[in-house]
Amino acid sequence: MIAAAAAMAGRATAATGRADLRRLGYDALIYLLPIYEMAAARARTLAGGREQNVFRHARRLADAKSRAVTTPNSDTLYSSAWIDLSQGVDIALPKTGSRYFSLALMDAYSNNFAVLGGADRIGAETLRLIHGGPPGRGLTVTSPTPMVWALARTYAGGEQDLPGAQAVQDQVRILTPTAANPGFAPAPPRSDPLGVLAYGQAALAANPPPARDRAMLKRLAPLGIGLGRQFPPKDLSPAQLDEVRAGVAQALADLKVDESKPVQGWIYEKPDTGDFGRDYLNRARVALTGLAALPLSEALYLKGAGDHPNGDYDGAFEHRLVFPRGPCRRPTPSGR
Helix, strand or coil: CHHHHHHHHHHHHHCCCHHHHHHHHHHHHHHHHHHHHHHHHHHHHCCCCCCECCCEECCCCCCCCCCCCCCCCCCEEEEEEEEECCCCEEEECCCCCCCCEEEEEECCCCCEEEEECCHHHHCCCEEEEECCCCCCCCEEEECCCCEEEEEEEEECCCHHHHHHHHHHHHHCEECCCCECCCCCCCCCCCCCHHHHHHHHHHHHHHCCCCHHHHHHHHHHHHHCCCCCCCCCCCCCCHHHHHHHHHHHHHHHHHHCCCCCCCECCEEECCCCCCCCCCCHHHHHHHHHHHCCCCCCCCCCCEEECCCCCCCCCCCCCCCCCCCCCCCCCCCCCCCC
């Protein structure tokens, strides 16, 4: 069955023109960039043989030099674990009282498939996380993919509040045994277009995509993208691969341009941020500029529109941030 599908993909590739190959390269980058970024982040975190299924806690508040999180909060302590669900995993949830805490669970494609609060908020002290297989007793969540990024956020109200926030972090633990690190290959740089697609395709093969992506994967099949396929296809000539490279480069350039229209001086994320469905373009843009963004039911992301097209503000002018009296209402953004 797989051999037949590969043969059909090969015949389709041979009939694909230059413009089509460039467009396919463009679409392949948009589709694969999130899983590429997730797999790359896992490889960086677990470099040096660090084990999976272990929470690692950032004990200090982020400042202007922090780089571990793309756009970190300055009042949040982060706890991160890369989870291998070849077997079920039990996660201890903390008792937090009135302190904000959330545990975001992301699949390999950067979608938040669950965001949980502390034990006081959800009424359970242990979470059973599985990928297939029977559920455990109590609270059970099923992941769409065997690779999961668990990212916990704990509020800290300044340096004097760190001991209390760190005590919450200490309660966030994986109770099941750690998982071995098979030695994840480091990701090729984004300047290597074909390498990015190959790395993303390898991560896809280990983390089958959802059924809703069937139409996109059918479109990308001539490039060797999808289950049972291999990128790049052997029948693509060097000239054809150059067209694919050009499409990938164009996609990366376009993702850096935010075409959202400001609302009262602010640019808002799209409502599907964090759980993207088939909005592959927004998913790719967030993967590039804000990987691990929460869904808007949990967090509001906005940035100043700036005075210049690149979003910068002009220091020659005075800018004021005004908070009007009365209840806050979120303006309805147009566009993104």
